[in-house]
Amino acid sequence: METLPTSIRYVxxxxxxxMAPPVATGGVTGWLKVNLxxxxxxxxxxxxxxxxxxxxxxxxxxxxxxxxxWTGDGREDCIGPGTGACWAFVEAKFGQFIYGRYPIExxxxxxxxxxxxxxxxxxxxxxxxxxxRENALYLLVVFPVLAFILLTGQFGLEPxxxxxxxxxxxxxxxxxxxxxxxxxxxxxxxxxxxxxxxIVRMFxxxxxxxxxxxxxxxxxxxxxxxxxxxxxxxVTFDKLLxxxxxxxxxxxxxxxxxxxxxxxAIPKGQYEAANAMALTFWQGTRLVIMPQxxxxxxxxxxxxxxxxxxDTSLVLIIGLFDLLGIVQQNMNDPxxxxxxxxxxxxxxxxxxxxxxxxGMSRYSAYMxxxxxxxxxx
Amino acid sequence: MADSxxxxxxxxxxxxMTVSETDxxxxxxxxxxxxxxxxxxxxINLKVMRGERIVIAGPSGSxxxxxxxxxxxxxxxQKGKIIVDGIELTNDxxxxxxxxxxxxxxxxxxxxxxxxxxxxxxxxxxxxxRKMSKKKAEEIxxxxxxxxxxxxxAHKYPGQLSGGQQQRVAIARSLCMNPRIMLFxxxxxxxxxxxxxxxxxxxxxxxxxxxxxxxxxxEMGFARQVANRVIFMDQGQxxxxxxxxxxxxxxxxxxxxxFLSQILH
Numbered sequence: 001m002e003t004l005p006t007s008i009r010y011v012x013x014x015x016x017x018x019m020a021p022p023v024a025t026g027g028v029t030g031w032l033k034v035n036l037x038x039x040x041x042x043x044x045x046x047x048x049x050x051x052x053x054x055x056x057x058x059x060x061x062x063x064x065x066x067x068x069x070w071t072g073d074g075r076e077d078c079i080g081p082g083t084g085a086c087w088a089f090v091e092a093k094f095g096q097f098i099y100g101r102y103p104i105e106x107x108x109x110x111x112x113x114x115x116x117x118x119x120x121x122x123x124x125x126x127x128x129x130x131x132x133r134e135n136a137l138y139l140l141v142v143f144p145v146l147a148f149i150l151l152t153g154q155f156g157l158e159p160x161x162x163x164x165x166x167x168x169x170x171x172x173x174x175x176x177x178x179x180x181x182x183x184x185x186x187x188x189x190x191x192x193x194x195x196x197x198x199i200v201r202m203f204x205x206x207x208x209x210x211x212x213x214x215x216x217x218x219x220x221x222x223x224x225x226x227x228x229x230x231x232x233x234x235v236t237f238d239k240l241l242x243x244x245x246x247x248x249x250x251x252x253x254x255x256x257x258x259x260x261x262x263x264x265a266i267p268k269g270q271y272e273a274a275n276a277m278a279l280t281f282w283q284g285t286r287l288v289i290m291p292q293x294x295x296x297x298x299x300x301x302x303x304x305x306x307x308x309x310x311d312t313s314l315v316l317i318i319g320l321f322d323l324l325g326i327v328q329q330n331m332n333d334p335x336x337x338x339x340x341x342x343x344x345x346x347x348x349x350x351x352x353x354x355x356x357x358x359g360m361s362r363y364s365a366y367m368x369x370x371x372x373x374x375x376x377x
Numbered sequence: 378m379a380d381s382x383x384x385x386x387x388x389x390x391x392x393x394m395t396v397s398e399t400d401x402x403x404x405x406x407x408x409x410x411x412x413x414x415x416x417x418x419x420x421i422n423l424k425v426m427r428g429e430r431i432v433i434a435g436p437s438g439s440x441x442x443x444x445x446x447x448x449x450x451x452x453x454x455q456k457g458k459i460i461v462d463g464i465e466l467t468n469d470x471x472x473x474x475x476x477x478x479x480x481x482x483x484x485x486x487x488x489x490x491x492x493x494x495x496x497x498x499x500x501x502x503x504x505x506x507r508k509m510s511k512k513k514a515e516e517i518x519x520x521x522x523x524x525x526x527x528x529x530x531a532h533k534y535p536g537q538l539s540g541g542q543q544q545r546v547a548i549a550r551s552l553c554m555n556p557r558i559m560l561f562x563x564x565x566x567x568x569x570x571x572x573x574x575x576x577x578x579x580x581x582x583x584x585x586x587x588x589x590x591x592x593x594x595x596e597m598g599f600a601r602q603v604a605n606r607v608i609f610m611d612q613g614q615x616x617x618x619x620x621x622x623x624x625x626x627x628x629x630x631x632x633x634x635x636f637l638s639q640i641l642h
Contacts, residue, residue: 272451273488277502277554278477287501291492373492373534 064347069340078338086340090348093330097348100166100321106158109150110169116143117176125363127370140180162240166321168352170240174247174312174322175356179305181248186255191285193260204256211253216314219246224318243315251308258300262293295371302364306357324349396605400427401460402558402589403448408457410443417443418454419613427557430590432600432621435610436636441593444610445560448591449480462557478506481551485563487543489535489550495522496531499550507554514553521549525579541572545579552583559583561592597640601625609633 036046067084069077071091078086090097099107120139123129151173153159165173192204211219223242231237266289274284294301316325327345330336403425410418418440425431433441446452447459450466450473459466461476489498499518503509509517522528525545527538535543544564551559561580565573577599584590584603594600600607600621607624609617609632617630628634 267486267488269484269486269488270490273482273484273490275451276449276477276480276482276484277551278474278506279502280474283505287505288490292490295492371492373536 074335075338075341078336078340083338083340085347086336086338086344089330089336089338089341089344092336093327093333096167096326096330097323097352098168100169100326101164102160102166102169103158103164106153106160109153109157109160113147113150116146144180162238163319165240167326168323170315170320171309171312171322171324173240174244174315175309177244178247178251178308178312182251182255182304182308183301185248185252186259187290189252189256190259190263193256194263208253208256211250212257216247216250216311217317219250220314220318222246239318240320243318243320247308247312247315251304254304254307255301258297258304259293261300262295262297263289265296266293295368298364298368298371302360306360309356309360310353323352396429397427401425402427402429402462403591404458404460405444405447406458406460408447408454408459410440410447410452410454410456417613418447421457421615423608423615425589425591427589428587429606430584430588430604431592431606431608432604433591433593433608433610434595434597434600434636435616439610440613441610442562445562445591445593448558448560449477449482451482474506478554479556480558480560481554481556482560483544483547483551483562483564485566487535487540487547487567489543489547491535494532494534495527495538495546498535498546499553502550502554517555518549518553521552522546524552524582525549526575539572540568541575544568544572544576548576548579548583558589558591561590561594563593563595565594565596595640597625609636611636 037043063084065084067082069083069086069088072078072086072088073092077088095104095107099110102110120135120143124132124135124139129135149155150157151160151165151169152162189204189208192200193208195201195204220243223246224239227237227242270288270292271284274288279287312322313324315322316328321329327349331342331345401424403423405421405423408418408421409416421444433445435441443452447454447466448461454466462479464472464476466473466476489495490501493501496515496518499522500509500511500514503514503517504511507514519528519531522531525548527542527545527549530538530542530546535546538546548564564580565576568576573596577596580590580592580599581603590603592599592604604621606618607621608615609624609628609630611632617624617628617633619629624633625637628637
């Protein structure tokens, strides 16, 4: 055998010690240097951004807090020059913003419904709380029945017609019904569109493409203007209910496409493994495929939910007053007309919408982290 | 470690003698399959006796995977008959599920369910298909996880395991259904070289217990050690079959000779 030149022969005789990584260049100054002032260009951008913030933030703070009017009982209080936000307007109209024209002495029923919802929602949102199945049953069956009885007024409760409903109540009713209906319907449509049965597939495709192809405004208009033309005389159909159905079907089409995206990302091997162990189609779908597909598209699902939540404002055009609608309506109250009122009202409405949407977004991010089982390679 | 080896040798006794003479496990009669215009499986005739261990070899694209995937109907055949455990495979979903309940399958890419723990992977089918109680299913799952020597991983997720460990879990998962026949579709082809042995050892143990096995593999050492028949396929046909020593030392068909000369040095 030929001997190798000694220069390339190497045999390790002792282990290299494992060491802690080098300490990062520390402290606040270190962080600033790395993140804000690393290059001359970074420095310029940092300074420009600071100037922009200095220019924008103080006026906003001044408008919202320092020059704002916090109490008052009419436009006189908010009309003065240099007045900021007219929070007194929001305070005076708060009841309207939440309940619309729901009779004042019956508002406890809305409060109770809200409380019942929170009682179901909080424990199901916290993963460590047990009895998830019972909880879901409560939310999907018991709560809707109770809320329906309370809100519309059945069994001896004073009936409250839906035209009186308004504000955040309508926003939440439309959004929640839309979300709760569109999710399962979306799952079925997504499965249908991938089905091997031509009729099921064709129905799903037509349904999805129809509802995705028309604007929501058109759907709402059709439901309130056109539908009554086709119904026999004397048959009336609650306007809110019509809007609910329209919104729910509309968002199911979007939901279906989001979920189909998730289904397409599941490797064929998962279906094969489920089939090979004799799971039926529905067992395989429910236990193996859907949990993975839905997890993949959590961002898309929540995106659709958030879009739906904000689109509820469109019910305004068929004469239902959601939160934004009722805020706008109240701006025209002669007692409160002032230059500051519209801005205040819009900022308030935006803030409420933001709280709900941001909440959904954060919760979905949390669920994504929690459900990550690290199978990515 | 020691006890599972002991169990294997004790349980099966003179293990290589357990092939039944009369009891047919699988029978393919004049089976044909096409992918569109392409004739993937041509007139396959094969009879597998209970307890037989068959290794299927052949170049890629020869139809060997497709053939064993027809046996549990992951692929549909268009002509001929497939009879598994006395049940003929047709479009009847009930019959298909009956066959699948008795036939375990191990895939090249493991196909564990990444959203479930190892234990949940193993108990899923027994609970939902065999209608077993969760407790009973978990006991059985732990038994088989011990057999494949990874009980300590039971509560981890597949993504946290090495390839070899995942494949052993996949084997345990199939065994939890207590199948009468096991199909292996290139079980070691996706593994790092250092992990092939641990999977093959598990399969050898299974063979020694008398499991009916059909195994598509390129591990010729494994074929020599455990198979009682080697089938060589090319272009969708069975070209040659023989018992392993004869097959390797004295191949008859030109195509077999060429294949063996390419893989054995």
